[in-house]
Amino acid sequence: MKKLKVVFFGTPEFAKASLEAIFKSKHEIVGVVTVADKQSGRGQKMHSSPVKIFAEENNLKIFQPLKLRDENFLEEIKSLDADIFVVVAFRMMPKILFEMPQLGTFNLHASLLPDYRGAAPINFAIINGETKTGATTFFINEKIDEGNILLQNELQISEIENAGELHDRLMDLGANLVVETLNRLAENTIQEKPQPIVENPKNAFKIFKDDMKIDWNQPAEKVYNFIRGHSPYPAAFTKIKINNDEKTLKIFAGTFIENNSLKKIGSLEISKKEFNISTQNGIYKPTEVQLEGKKRMSVKDFLNGFRDFENIEIV
Known part of the structure; x- marks a missing residue:
C-alpha cells in the first residue's frame, strides 16, 4: 500500500482523535492546520486547540492562519507536496485550497449523509429521536456537506444516551473511518458516489x-x-x-x-x-x-x- 502524505485540518477533540489515528497509521502527516490560540476562562489565558496540543506533543508541523486565502499560507501548504488533505471539524475552505492536492480533500461528517448536513448533526440526531446515525467521509466541493461520498459506517443510538456520549462513540468510529478511507484511496479501491437527492432533507443547523x-x-x-x-x-x-x-x-x-x-x-x-x-x-x-x-x-x-x-x- 502506498504511503500518503497528508495535511490535516481540524480543531476540537473530535478532530484530534482522527489526527491521532492517522499519526498511528502507515501514512505521513506533513502538516497540521488549526485555529489560532484564543483567550478564554476567568484569567483570559491563551489556550490552544486539542489538535494543536497533539501536534506539538508529536513534533508535527503546525499552521494557524487567520485567513485561509493568505498567499504566504497557501504557498507554504503547496510546498509540502501533500497527496491529500483531510478535514475534520474545521471551517469552510476556499476552492484554491481544497483543490490543491492531487487526490483532493475529504471531510469526515458525523452523520449518514445526506441526512443532517450542517454544524450540529450529533445533537439533531438525538433531538429528532433517531435510532441510528453514523459517520461519512466525502470529497469536499463548493457546497456545504454535499460532495461525493467515499465511505460510511452506521451506529445505533441508544434511547438513553445523550449527545456527549454519542459524540464520543462517533469520534472513535470516525477516526477509524478516516484511516480506512486513506488506506483505500492509497490502494485505489474506493468508488466515490454522488449523494442521493432528498426532497425533505433532515438538517442540522448551528444551534443558537x-x-x-x-x-x-x-x-x-x-x-x-x-x-x-x-x-x-x-x-x-x-x-x-x-x-x-x-x-x-x-x-x-x-x-x-x-x-x-x-x-x-x-x-x-x-x-x-x-x-x-x-x-x-x-x-x-x-x-x-x-x-x-x-x-x-x-x-x-x-x-x-x-x-x-x-x-x-x-x-
Missing part, C-alpha cells in the same frame, strides 16, 4: 441560545429527546421563578412518563422528593440540573436547597 429553550407544550418524549440532544453541551434550559426572582435552569438529564399529565402544561409538582414538569401528554422528571449561578447537581441536591416549594414556577 434561543434554540435551546425547552418547549413544554411538546409531548413528553419529544421534551426528553430535546434535553438529551443538548446534553451536556450546549444544554437545554427553562426559565424558573423562585420567590419572584427569575433564573435560568439548565436540565441535563431526566425521565418521562406519558399519559400522566399535571393540571396544566408547564406546571410544577415539586417537593423534597419530587420534581415533575407537565408536558403536552405527560410529565418530565429532571434528574440532573444546574440553576443559574450554581454548580451542576442532582435533583435531590437541588431540592435540598429549598424550603418554600409554593413559590417556585416555570415561566
Whole structure:
C-alpha cells in the first residue's frame, strides 16, 4: 500500500482523535492546520486547540492562519507536496485550497449523509429521536456537506444516551473511518458516489441560545429527546421563578412518563422528593440540573436547597 502524505485540518477533540489515528497509521502527516490560540476562562489565558496540543506533543508541523486565502499560507501548504488533505471539524475552505492536492480533500461528517448536513448533526440526531446515525467521509466541493461520498459506517443510538456520549462513540468510529478511507484511496479501491437527492432533507443547523429553550407544550418524549440532544453541551434550559426572582435552569438529564399529565402544561409538582414538569401528554422528571449561578447537581441536591416549594414556577 502506498504511503500518503497528508495535511490535516481540524480543531476540537473530535478532530484530534482522527489526527491521532492517522499519526498511528502507515501514512505521513506533513502538516497540521488549526485555529489560532484564543483567550478564554476567568484569567483570559491563551489556550490552544486539542489538535494543536497533539501536534506539538508529536513534533508535527503546525499552521494557524487567520485567513485561509493568505498567499504566504497557501504557498507554504503547496510546498509540502501533500497527496491529500483531510478535514475534520474545521471551517469552510476556499476552492484554491481544497483543490490543491492531487487526490483532493475529504471531510469526515458525523452523520449518514445526506441526512443532517450542517454544524450540529450529533445533537439533531438525538433531538429528532433517531435510532441510528453514523459517520461519512466525502470529497469536499463548493457546497456545504454535499460532495461525493467515499465511505460510511452506521451506529445505533441508544434511547438513553445523550449527545456527549454519542459524540464520543462517533469520534472513535470516525477516526477509524478516516484511516480506512486513506488506506483505500492509497490502494485505489474506493468508488466515490454522488449523494442521493432528498426532497425533505433532515438538517442540522448551528444551534443558537434561543434554540435551546425547552418547549413544554411538546409531548413528553419529544421534551426528553430535546434535553438529551443538548446534553451536556450546549444544554437545554427553562426559565424558573423562585420567590419572584427569575433564573435560568439548565436540565441535563431526566425521565418521562406519558399519559400522566399535571393540571396544566408547564406546571410544577415539586417537593423534597419530587420534581415533575407537565408536558403536552405527560410529565418530565429532571434528574440532573444546574440553576443559574450554581454548580451542576442532582435533583435531590437541588431540592435540598429549598424550603418554600409554593413559590417556585416555570415561566
